[in-house]
Amino acid sequence: MCEVDKAILVSQQLTVLQVLPALEGGGVERGTLEVATYLVKRGHRSLVMSAGGRLVKQLVAEGSQHLCWPIGLKSLRTLFLIRALRRLFVEERVDVVHVRSRLPAWICYLAWRGMPAARRPRLVTTAHGFYSPGPYSAVMTRGETVIAVSDAVATYLQDNYGALDPALLRVIPRGVDPSRYHPTYQPSSDWLLRWQTQYPQLVHRRLLVLAGRLTRLKGQHDFIRLIGALRQEFPDIHGLIVGEADARHQPYLAELKAAVAAQGLTEYITFTGHRQDLREVFSVSALVLSLSTQPEAFGRTVLEALALGVPVVAHATGGVEEQLLAMFPAGRVRPGDQQGLLVACAGVLRERPRPAALPEKFIVDHMLASTLAIYEEMAATRLEGEHLAYAQ
16 A cells, blocks of 8 residues: 555544543543543544443543443453454444553453454553563553553563563653643632631641552551651641542551551641542642552652642652652652651752653653554554455
8 A cells, every 4th residue: 555545544533442440540540531532632533441430421521432341350251241342343443442451451352363353453552550470461561562651661561571572662651731730830719718628727737748549558657657757847747648448448547547646646647538639739738759669650640749840759669760850859769768758858848949840751742642643553554454455
């Protein structure tokens, strides 16, 4: 096919199916919504398959179609979705399937592999984490293009999955919207009034925030000890633990609250539960912490805080270290270095430094344009093969 014909194929409307377990919240889910909305705005057809969740309403309102399938259910019954997926790929004329989680990736991969090569959609996988090496996780490297969300993830994949062809690997960091996250952002007066009414104990306090699911991996106990130590020099600080505990982690939430009480910090640490307004919360904070005991593949909340001009102190591993090196090197702390954590936070509270400007590679439009370019490149090859197959 000539180059002109290929250009015509690329300019056609694409149908892209993104697949993930659920749409409750989190960085993977929010990235999925951003890509979906970007596709719709550029005249493409966006399908998202998941078991549903709180973000479905927004997804549909922004022009995508949601397919409610139990694609992430850990059950042998999920295997029965393979045949149905093949039918869906054909009936919906899906050009690109983009999978973002291991179990859905296996179901999609098995469905995709069983189709004629010239008729099946193109397959993209995104590695959003440092998956445990092994056959189960290896499916995330079997895409025709494999996207890594940070250089750290790309290096990890190359080190642990020898069968991965480096030519198929692309690094596309997640990004934030600089029109929404910028150093001069101020929350509305209405939001401030609601915030102060809900949390009067925070008025005239310097807020230190730890945001994330309530699990042992996120370092809440380290945060509680840190607030206790910092209050000796900075009595005006107040700690916020932002995040929800699901049913399995309710005992852990009770354990954290008991630790706060045991250290005499009940008046100085607040548990907010899940919040949809992290941008506003970060914007009124003096310092944001990221204390995960395992490397973060990317760390979206860290980047959002830095883009707002709020200092971040974090364990210098994974994708978070890449962000700190680019925007706030003083915030890097070795994991497990409690004294280094205390010194870094105290330095921020004394000197009030500001992060550097947001680099282009961490801007959401860069991420979206790079992702769409992959879809278009792959779909052009797929449509060319489909054209030739039907011509035979």
